[in-house]
Amino acid sequence: MSDIIMQNILSPAVLFFVLGLIAAVLKSDLAFPKSIGEALSLYLLIAIGLKGGIELAHYSVNDVFIPIIGALFLGTIIPIITLFITRFMNMDRKNAIGLAATYGSISIVTYGAAISFLEKQAISYEGFMNAIVVLMESPAIFVSMLLLKGLESRHTLSPASSRSLGFVSPSTNFIDPAVMKESLVGKSVLLLVGSLAIGLLLGERAIPTVKPLFIDLYGSVLLLFLLHMGLTAGQRLPEVKKHGVKLLIFGMGAPLLFGSLGVLVGHLVGLSLGGTTLMGVLAGSASYIAAPAALKSSVPEANPSIYLGLSLGITFPFNLIAGIPIYYQLAQWMQ
Template sequence: MQEIMLENLLSPVVLFFVLGIIAAICKSDLKFPPALSEALSIYLLIAIGIKGGIELSRYSIQDVLAPIAAVLFLGTIIPVLILVLLRLTHLDLDNSIGLAATYGSVSIVTYGAAISFLDKVGTSYEGFMNALVVLMESPAILVSLVLLKLVEKNKQIAPVSQRTLGIVSTSHLFDKEVLRESIFGKSILLLLGSLLIGLFLGERAIPMIKPLFMDLYSSVLILFLLNMGLVAGERIKEVREFGWKLLIFGLVSPVLFGLLGVLAGTIAGLSLGGATLMGVLAGSASYIAAPAALKTSVPKANPSIYLGLALGITFPFNLIVGIPLYFELAKWMQ
């Protein structure tokens, strides 16, 4: 276990992330232009989506039915569990929903780092796992935003006891604006759109996309993680202001939900590598798709809380400790 963690820690993607943190802490003038940062995010979304679609085209529906069911279960249940857990800590409702959306969704970059880790240790995984990233992220964001809108629309009419627990009626469950924000947000649109394009074109797309979206993927991921290190380093100070309960949440939740993900993947019949990636999906926290939706949908939620915890605590934890841990858990279960 220690050797695997050390090997992961010394990988280029992790070291460049650490370099970004050091640059931020030392107040270096190293900065990524906003346009470049946005372009790197778009690149990763398209690369993961289209590769997942191409891989998915190689399988029959019978092969992926159980993993899809496991992913939809995780993407639906995790934000609900997080919301209930945080309400028990007396965190206000807006920030509880913000963290439920962030931690219920997935980190595409952590997933990409996990793929690099599996390649490095020589462990194969199911090719359709890239497609499952999209399927898990979508319900997590949708469930969280639906919970938010339900609470917002019922806040004035729900009894005090219900408001305290965050329980609401379902009269606004299918709010059109909620569905629009969840499905047509940039991240989901690019992931789902790229996935469908790859699924439709199949092998025919490889000659055109291989030079950019396959051969250069690892190099672009290094650039993105360097930028993420800068952002995480800038938010470390904010993380210290959250209090010990939220700090513990940022460290314990990835382990608990990562374990749940590995278990779900194992039950669904995934290989060692596939179950590891399922654990990564369940244990990671989004800092691209979910915050983009929260920015307009939950304006009262403090970004320094959900982004600070996701980037300052959970992301480094998963990158250094979590990925090797999920790998060992999957190995133990199988």
């Protein structure tokens, strides 16, 4: 186990992330223009979607049905477990829901780093796992909003306070359409689903066109993005520290718990060693794109320094350095 973790730490992906982290801690003037960081993020979303769609074209519905059920199960159960843990920690409802949505959703960059890890280990995985990424992006956001609605229904609220929640319409019992729109057509989900559909539609015919940019250069672009994420994570660390030790423990304990659950589910639905590892990575990761974007509009009272600072400042580097090889080792044991 220690050898695998050390190999992962000494990989270019992790070292570039650490370089960005050190630069932020030392308050270097190293910085990425906002537009460049946005462009790198969009590139990764398109690349993963395209590759997933092209690979998915090789599989029948019978091949992917059970793994999809497993992914949807994880997207539903993880927010519920997160809410239970955070409420046990005496966290207020809205910040607890913020963490439930964040940890129930997934990190596309952690997934990309896990793919690089598996390729370095010469471990294959099911091509449809890229499609699983898309399926695990949004369910947790819906589930978290429903959980908040259920929690609020247990308390006597005035009409004014109900409106202030930001996601329950005073005139209906349904989730605000703005939340549904953000979850379904936000840029991350839209690009993933759209790119996946294009790759699925074209199949192998797309490879000559997309290979030079979205396949051959993927690893190099990922290094640049991880350098950018290292800078961002380093800037978020002080925000996490000021919220206490319990949150720091949660930021490292939650990915281990959920990642182990993901590995178990991956094994039960019949995935290979690589696929089981990736299922664990997805379950153990936390969103800092789709979920925070939805929370900003649906639960504005939730503190971004908690759900975003924790996912990006603690869980993301933990997974990048230690989580991925741990999930891989767990998958090996189950195999």
